[in-house]
Amino acid sequence: MKRVFLYVRVSTEEQAVHGLSIEAQTAALENWAQANQCKVVGIYTDAGISARKPASKRPALQRLLAGVRAREGDLILFTKLDRWFRNISEYYKVQEVLERYHVSWKTIQEDYDTTTASGRLKVNIMLSVAQDEADRTGERIQFIFQDKVQRGEVISGKVPLGYKIENKKMVIDPATAPIARDIFQQYLALRSVRGVREYLIKTYHLTYAPTSLRLLLTNPRYIGHAHGQENFCPALIPKEQFEKCRDSISFRGQRNIVHSPNIYLFTGLLRCAECGNRLSAHVVSGQYIYYRCTKYEKYHQCTHKKRTSELALEKWLIENLVACYERYNLSLIEQAQRPAPKVDTENLRRKMKKLQDLYLNDLIEREDYEKEYSLLRDQLREASTPAPKLPSPVDIEEIKNMLAAYRQLNRKEQKEFWGRLVGEITITNDEHFFVFPFSHK
Numbered sequence: 001m002k003r004v005f006l007y008v009r010v011s012t013e014e015q016a017v018h019g020l021s022i023e024a025q026t027a028a029l030e031n032w033a034q035a036n037q038c039k040v041v042g043i044y045t046d047a048g049i050s051a052r053k054p055a056s057k058r059p060a061l062q063r064l065l066a067g068v069r070a071r072e073g074d075l076i077l078f079t080k081l082d083r084w085f086r087n088i089s090e091y092y093k094v095q096e097v098l099e100r101y102h103v104s105w106k107t108i109q110e111d112y113d114t115t116t117a118s119g120r121l122k123v124n125i126m127l128s129v130a131q132d133e134a135d136r137t138g139e140r141i142q143f144i145f146q147d148k149v150q151r152g153e154v155i156s157g158k159v160p161l162g163y164k165i166e167n168k169k170m171v172i173d174p175a176t177a178p179i180a181r182d183i184f185q186q187y188l189a190l191r192s193v194r195g196v197r198e199y200l201i202k203t204y205h206l207t208y209a210p211t212s213l214r215l216l217l218t219n220p221r222y223i224g225h226a227h228g229q230e231n232f233c234p235a236l237i238p239k240e241q242f243e244k245c246r247d248s249i250s251f252r253g254q255r256n257i258v259h260s261p262n263i264y265l266f267t268g269l270l271r272c273a274e275c276g277n278r279l280s281a282h283v284v285s286g287q288y289i290y291y292r293c294t295k296y297e298k299y300h301q302c303t304h305k306k307r308t309s310e311l312a313l314e315k316w317l318i319e320n321l322v323a324c325y326e327r328y329n330l331s332l333i334e335q336a337q338r339p340a341p342k343v344d345t346e347n348l349r350r351k352m353k354k355l356q357d358l359y360l361n362d363l364i365e366r367e368d369y370e371k372e373y374s375l376l377r378d379q380l381r382e383a384s385t386p387a388p389k390l391p392s393p394v395d396i397e398e399i400k401n402m403l404a405a406y407r408q409l410n411r412k413e414q415k416e417f418w419g420r421l422v423g424e425i426t427i428t429n430d431e432h433f434f435v436f437p438f439s440h441k
């Protein structure tokens with residue numbers, strides 16, 4: 001029978017969040033242990049402690065590690081990785097101890113496998129997912145890949161239809177270029193993306209989603225443009241023809257937006273906790289609005305399957321926003337009292353260099369590289385800039401007054417209302433809502 005340590009952690013601002021409470025975590029862990037015939041040797045609870053706090057500042061974790069050293073158990077259970085750590089270096093410090101005593105860990109609500117290299121990388125990435133990750137990707141690519149771009153070298157292995165890669169550069173692929181040219185011609189003749197789609201299926205047995213076709217028809221690489229350079233690659237489509245297509249498509253797109261009768265209250269405010277992407281609104285049965293992670297829906301690259309109902313979220317916010325912001329104000333005070341951590345900047349620089357070598361030698365994927373790299377870069381930046389001024393606290397009285405008037409607003413005004421009161425809401429797959437005020441951005 002496996003002997004397990006249960007580890008529970010909740011930060012001050014999380015105590016109010018449904019399902020994250022100490023009781024909820026403990027119950028979930030105990031149920032799991034029982035269902036899997038494990039013997040619980042101890043329950044270790046760090047209350048009011050943020051995930052960024054180092055191991056040394058978490059009393060329960062220290063007791064747990066003493067238990068590990070005394071060889072009292074074989075496995076540590078927690079509900080999610082973010083209960084354990086959100087910081088790579090702290091994670092590895094503790095991991096070293098666990099490995100020395102052959103103790104492993106398991107999250108009962110997420111799936112990790114630390115016995116494989118790709119499993120370990122996933123852990124690294126999950127530890128480093130920053131909230132504004134997705135937004136800054138474009139900027140980061142510019143920054144990291146400037147050199148490559150200047151040499152006209154491709155950055156990813158993916159090129160649009162009609163091109164191939166030769167010696168790291170994009171060249172015209174004689175096998176597929178005629179199809180790409182045909183797509184542009186057909187579009188100008190039919191002026192319909194769906195028409196082109198059917199044509200491609202019939203003529204070439206090629207299936208394209210309408211969105212992909214739209215992207216293809218507006219991809220500036222076809223006239224040689226990329227990464228801010230005019231002659232990044234050879235042009236496949238005459239400029240005039242390309243511009244005609246692009247203008248026609250963007251005109252049609254605009255028309256759709258203007259006539260869209262739906263107003264989604266939370267568009268642009270919701271973020272997936274698992275991958276950092278924005279959640280997008282969808283209408284089900286013509287009347288119910290749901291928000292979901294596009295990265296999961298479209299590409300299955302995210303574990304966020306949950307669809308969040310707009311109605312439920314709206315109700316939850318009306319009931320909980322004041323409490324959320326009170327917690328938030330408290331956490332600001334807590335943060336202001338916390339001393340700044342000491343960081344080994346030389347070590348960070350060495351790690352960045354190492355990571356770059358891995359990427360350049362094709363040993364890791366670009367996406368993983370970017371995430372890791374940006375994390376290190378952010379740590380470096382954080383270490384070399386003076387502590388940022390904390391955002392200002394939320395005016396709770398004002399929020400209360402505004403909420404009291406909410407039901408009198410029409411839908412358009414309600415949308416504006418949330419845009420003013422909320423900066424961002426991060427939603428996890430088990431529907432925990434983390435609300436950040438506007439001042440937090």
Ligand SMILES: [Zn+2]
Binds near residue numbers: 293294304
């Ligand atoms: Zn996601």
